[in-house]
Amino acid sequence: MPDRAARPATPRWIEILTRAAVADVEGSRDLKQDRSxxxxxxLLVAATRIFARDGIAKAKMADVAAEAGIPVSSIYDYYPSKEDLAYAIPIQRLTAFYAEFLAEAPSRPTMRDRLHLFLSMATDYARRNPDWARLLYLEIWPSVLIEEARVRRTIDDFGRIVVEMIREGSRLGEWDARLDPHRSATILMGSVTHMIITWLLYGRPDDLAQAAGPMVDHLLMLLDVGEPPEASSGRLRATEPGDVVT
Amino acid sequence: MPDRAARPATPRWIEILTRAAVADVEGSRDLKQDRSxxxxxxLLVAATRIFARDGIAKAKMADVAAEAGIPVSSIYDYYPSKEDLAYAIPIQRLTAFYAEFLAEAPSRPTMRDRLHLFLSMATDYARRNPDWARLLYLEIWPSVLIEEARVRRTIDDFGRIVVEMIREGSRLGEWDARLDPHRSATILMGSVTHMIITWLLYGRPDDLAQAAGPMVDHLLMLLDVGEPPEASSGRLRATEPGDVVT
DNA sequence: CGCCATATCCGAATTTTATTCACATTTATG
DNA sequence: CATAAATGTGAATAAAATTCGGATATGGCG
Incomplete structure (x- = not known):
């Protein structure tokens, strides 16, 4: 259905980014009183701390309430459940991150630079907000069952933006157009998030910010180099009965 | 302390692999009776299903018991807690995976081929055991707080093996020895696990097995290509006060 | 400035689940 | 086939999340 022939006036990555950078706060019921x-x-700050420390599953609402200095039952005046409380955290800042990137991106001349900026900024965000990052990267991102559509979409946008920036780069002739943008995106995002996760869990590399730049440069070489030649080592297996063939 | 001068008779990746391929089952108390x-x-099979379906946190022991056809309290005859039950699952099969790879690896002539095999086998394992894979990749691997040392180590071995295989390849001159093996390992593992996670969550790529080979080939190009030139795009930021400088 | 409707707060139940326990049953072994 | 050890189990306990309903605070308005 989508009309691929006509290049849209606004590139898709900007569309998605723009939506993602706003999608936010409407989710939280608007509170009438100041104190609230x-x-x-x-509450959100307290929850971030406690959840990052104990993990969402093990964290006790009583601890969160104590940290925030309010009674346990008051939490439920703001969020319907522990889960919802937990999910509110990444949404808030991811949205802010998208907004920041949206502001910075136009100052970069090429898609390559923009991709570089996106990934570096994401890494730097994690470095500066480790509690938030633990929650997002270690608990929520991979979580099996995020029915909460808003969370899922906010996270998925991250991937969509990368894919679309890669597409745009191909279109502009910055790299080999035969590259599969999904594969490239998987490599870029997987590598960067893996680096962040390693840093969160083991503290290595010591200086995440310093490691990020060269890492991203290294990754972006893949775009320059282009498609690999025919499979070098044999396939693990031939198609088997029962496999989905497309 | 480690003596880098003398090349050990057995490469380290084989040492680690060998240990990892055995480390297993001693954990589970040996049961005297057959029925047990x-x-x-x-129980393990039932737990895998239920945990993969509902996530560890939300899954109810009652459901697991029902699925296994035993009373709830009997679960505690085998595992001291829900968590321990959950953790027993990945350990068992990861260990089996290491053993399989240990058997296959010698038949491959180069380190490059062995790396390729390792990553492809890991992907294929996930494809063939999606419930298990959901548990491992989505719930346990990234989990903030796995104190259970055995689990942590079994998982960490995965990374150690990749790093050491890369080192061995450098040593043998298969690729540029100036590459940082940790960075390369991060890229390889991050990309592959990200692909697996995407498959588990969204069912894309349709045919994981078919996608894995070319993906790994693509990744291994990075080893061939070598170190990137000096940073192409500016660093995100200069060193700031408060940063750890090494 | 004081009153009212509404929003917010919170201690005390209630509910949901994991986990423990004390006794019953089964198994391997001589 | 008797016996000790190993297993099995329903019913109790405990630990948390969540709900409830009256008490309290807030902001707009006469």
Whole structure:
């Protein structure tokens, strides 16, 4: 259905980014009283700390309440469940991240530079907000069952933006157009998130910010180099009965 | 301390692999009665299904028990807690995976081929055991707090093996020895696990096995290509006060 | 400035689940 | 086939999340 022939006036990655950078806060019921807004903010900060420390599953609402200095039952005035509380955290800042990137991106001349910026900024965000990052990268991103559509979409947008930036780069002739953008995106995102996860879990590399730049440069070489030649080592197996063939 | 001058008779990746391929089952108390062994096996299978379906946190022991056809309290005859039950699952098969690879690896002539095999086999394992893979890749691998040392180590071995295989390849002159093996390992593992995760969550690529080979070939190009030139795009930021400088 | 409707707060139940326990049953072994 | 050890199990306990309903605070308005 989509009309691929006509190049849209606005590249898709900007469309997605723009939507993602706003999609946010409408989710939270608008509070009428001042004190409430302050409290909700305190609650979110407290929750980030406790969830990052204990993991969502093991964290106790009592601990979160204590950290925030409010009674347990008041939490439920803001969020319907522990899970929802947990999910509110990544949404808020991911949205902010998209907004920041949207502001920075136009100052970069090429798609390559923009990709570089996107990945570096993501890494730097994690470095500066380790509690938030633990929650996002270790608990929520991979979580099996995020029915909560808003969370899922906010996270998925990350991937969509990378894929679309790669596509745009091909279109502009910055690299070999035969590259599969999904594969390239998988490599870029997988590598970067893996580096962040390793840093969160083991503290290596010591200086994440310093490691990120060269890592991303290294990754972007793949775009320059282009498609690999025919499979070098044999396939693991031939198609088997029962396999989905496409 | 380690003596880098003398090349050890056995490469380190084989040492680690050998240990990892055995480390297993001693963890589970040896059951005297036949029926028990059968039951424990049933329990593990049931748990894999339920945990993969509902996520560890939300899954109910009652459901697991029902699926296995045993009373809830009997679960505790085998595993001291829900968590321990969950952790037993990945250990068992990861160990089996290491053993399989250990058997296959010698038949490959180069380190490059062995790396290729390792990553392809890991992908194929996930494809063939999706429930298990959901548990491992989506719930346990990234989990913030796996104190259980055995689990942590079994998983960490995965990374160690990749790093050491890359080192061995450098040593043998198969690729540029100036490459940082940790960075290369991060790229290889991150990309592959990201592909597996995407497959588990969204069913794309349709045919994981078919996608894995070319993906790994593509990744291994990075080893051939060598170190990138000096940073192409500017660093995101200069060193700031408060940063760890090494 | 004081009153009212509404929003917010919170201690005390309630509910949901994991985990433990004390006794019953089964198994391997001589 | 008797016996000790190993297993099995329903019913109790415990630990948390979540709900409830009256008490309290807030902001707009006469």
């Amino acid at each position: 807004r302050r409290r909700q903010q305190d | 062994r059968r039951r424990q096996q049933d």
